[in-house]
Structures are given as structure tokens and as C-alpha cells.
Amino acid sequence: MMHVELSVAPVWSRVPEVRDALMHGARAVGLVEDGAYAVGMVVSELLENAIKYGTFGEGAAIQVVVHLAAGVARVVVTNPVDAASAHPHRLRAAVARLGEVTSPLEAYVSRVTEILEEPAHSEVKPTAAAMTLEESGLGIFRVAHEAESTVSLRFLADGCVEVSASMRWGTTRDHELVA
Amino acid sequence: MALPIMDLGELRIEVTDIADGPLVRVDWRGKGNALQPTVALAPIFDDVLARARAGNATVDMHFEELEFFNSATITAVLHFIRRARAERRTVVLNYHGGLRWQRYCFDALAAFEKDDGLVRIRPLELPSPSRA
Numbered sequence: 001m002m003h004v005e006l007s008v009a010p011v012w013s014r015v016p017e018v019r020d021a022l023m024h025g026a027r028a029v030g031l032v033e034d035g036a037y038a039v040g041m042v043v044s045e046l047l048e049n050a051i052k053y054g055t056f057g058e059g060a061a062i063q064v065v066v067h068l069a070a071g072v073a074r075v076v077v078t079n080p081v082d083a084a085s086a087h088p089h090r091l092r093a094a095v096a097r098l099g100e101v102t103s104p105l106e107a108y109v110s111r112v113t114e115i116l117e118e119p120a121h122s123e124v125k126p127t128a129a130a131m132t133l134e135e136s137g138l139g140i141f142r143v144a145h146e147a148e149s150t151v152s153l154r155f156l157a158d159g160c161v162e163v164s165a166s167m168r169w170g171t172t173r174d175h176e177l178v179a
Numbered sequence: 180m181a182l183p184i185m186d187l188g189e190l191r192i193e194v195t196d197i198a199d200g201p202l203v204r205v206d207w208r209g210k211g212n213a214l215q216p217t218v219a220l221a222p223i224f225d226d227v228l229a230r231a232r233a234g235n236a237t238v239d240m241h242f243e244e245l246e247f248f249n250s251a252t253i254t255a256v257l258h259f260i261r262r263a264r265a266e267r268r269t270v271v272l273n274y275h276g277g278l279r280w281q282r283y284c285f286d287a288l289a290a291f292e293k294d295d296g297l298v299r300i301r302p303l304e305l306p307s308p309s310r311a
Contacts, residue, residue: 136254146283
């Protein structure tokens with residue numbers, strides 16, 4: 001069993017540090033390599049989204065909770081968000097899309113298709129100004145597909161958004177929590 | 180040609196021209212954590228496409244030694260595929276078939292292997308990497 005609660009500054013360099021630390025922790029309590037990797041990937045993607053799209057006043061931070069217990073791994077990332085921005089709408093749409101498809105793979109492939117079929121800009125080089133957020137919308141679908149997780153979303157009264165991903169381990173050898 | 184190697188934080192990309200093929204081989208190693216990889220990788224992707232164009236070569240990307248990449252970096256690769264396709268350039272994506280995360284990531288792209296053969300997804304049978 002592992003339960004970790006972290007308050008993470010919204011700084012990009014913290015993402016790999018937190019991901020790697022939690023991956024090591026998951027391995028240390030006996031999660032098999034693929035499970036530990038999935039937990040790390042989920043933490044990384046959700047933390048990246050929080051930093052990119054969160055709205056942080058002075059001293060504000062992102063809350064990260066990772067809970068591993070027999071058969072279940074849960075990652076919860078909470079951050080302040082501007083309700084008037086486009087981000088809450090995009091998040092709702094992505095999670096709703098996951099509920100409409102027959103599998104997370106379908107949603108992932110669908111988003112990849114959209115990216116591949118967007119008009120090609122072979123003569124136009126991307127610029128930092130044009131690509132400020134590098135918004136691909138792939139992260140949530142990757143979390144659901146690659147980690148085989150159930151993604152849920154809550155908007156809290158304090159202006160924060162909470163994204164959680166729950167994964168079940170133990171049904172196959174790959175997904176067995178051995179601790 | 181310029182930019183045979185690019186270091187981007189924990190990510191290293193190495194480009195090699197191989198006459199037999201001909202191929203422009205692109206090796207990805209380490210971890211792709213960048214905030215804006217589409218912008219950061221643009222110079223090396225430009226270089227790869229220029230080499231492929233000049234040598235009428237296939238782009239042979241190798242991800243088997245990659246330890247992690249974020250979805251923004253996956254998106255940057257998709258943008259590259261889109262550009263290569265627009266130029267009718269073949270891109271082969273080689274990955275480590277023994278790594279679950281790479282299987283999940285790249286198998287999902289198999290849907291884009293069309294009859295035109297411009298995108299090929301190739302799992303490599305390799306020993307599992309040791310982890311310190």
C-alpha cells in the first residue's frame with residue numbers, strides 16, 4: 001500500500017522529478033514495472049495539463065495524490081483553473097468523449113487521426129508564439145488508453161478542477177499488485 | 180549536414196545518413212519531457228526532411244531506446260509524419276515490442292499504415308532493457 005500527497009509548484013521542471021519519484025515509489029511497494037510506468041505516465045500527463053492550463057496566483061500549487069492499494073491505483077491531480085477559459089470546456093469534452101466510445105483506444109486513435117488530418121503546414125514553421133500551449137488534446141486519451149484507466153473530472157467550489165485516473169491491477173500478470 | 184545530434188533536456192536525437200536503403204535514421208534516446216516539443220524539434224525535423232528529400236531516402240525512426248515521451252512529443256512526431264506524408268516521404272516507426280507502453284503507443288498508430296506504404300509501424304523483438 002502506498003499513499004502520497006504532494007503539493008507541487010507549477011514549474012515545468014518539477015514534472016519529470018515528481019513522475020520519476022512516484023514511479024520509484026510504486027516499484028518500491030511492489031507494483032510491477034508496467035504498472036509503475038503507467039502510474040508515472042498518468043502523473044506526468046495530468047501534471048503537465050495542470051501547469052499548462054491552470055491559473056495560479058502567488059504561492060498557489062498543484063495537489064497530487066497517488067494511492068496504491070490491493071488491486072487499485074488512483075492518481076488525483078487538483079489545480080486552480082479559470083472557469084471562463086476554454087480549458088474546462090475542453091476537459092469536459094474529452095472526458096465526455098471517453099464515455100461515448102467503446103474503448104479508450106477508439107478515442108485515442110480518433111484524436112490521433114484528427115492531428116494527422118489537420119491541414120499540413122509543411123512550409124510554415126511552428127513558432128513559440130503560435131504554439132504557446134502545444135495543445136494536442138491527446139494527454140487525457142493517452143491516460144485512458146495506455147494506462148487502461150477510468151478518467152473522471154470534478155469542478156470544486158473553490159475554483160479548482162480535480163482530474164482523477166483509476167486503474168485496476170491484478171487481473172493479468174502485467175497488472176498484479178504484488179505487495 | 181548540420182544538426183546530426185540534438186539534445187533537448189533529457190532527450191537525445193541522433194540523425195545518421197545510411198546509403199543502403201537509402202535511409203535517414205533517427206535514433207531517439209532518453210526522455211521527451213519538453214513543454215513545447217513541436218517548436219523545439221522543428222530544426223531537427225526540418226533537417227531530417229531535407230536529408231530525406233536530397234537523398235530520396237526513407238525516414239527510419241527508432242524509438243526502442245526511448246524511456247519516456249509526453250503526449251506533446253508524440254504530437255510533434257505526428258506533425259512530422261503529416262509533413263512527410265505531404266511530401267510523399269516514407270516514414271518507418273520502429274519500437275520496442277517488448278515494452279508494454281511502447282506497444283500501446285505505437286500499435287494505436289497501426290491504423291495509419293495505408294496501402295500507399297508511407298507510414299510503417301515496426302515492432303522490434305529485443306531483450307527487455309535492464310533498469311538500474
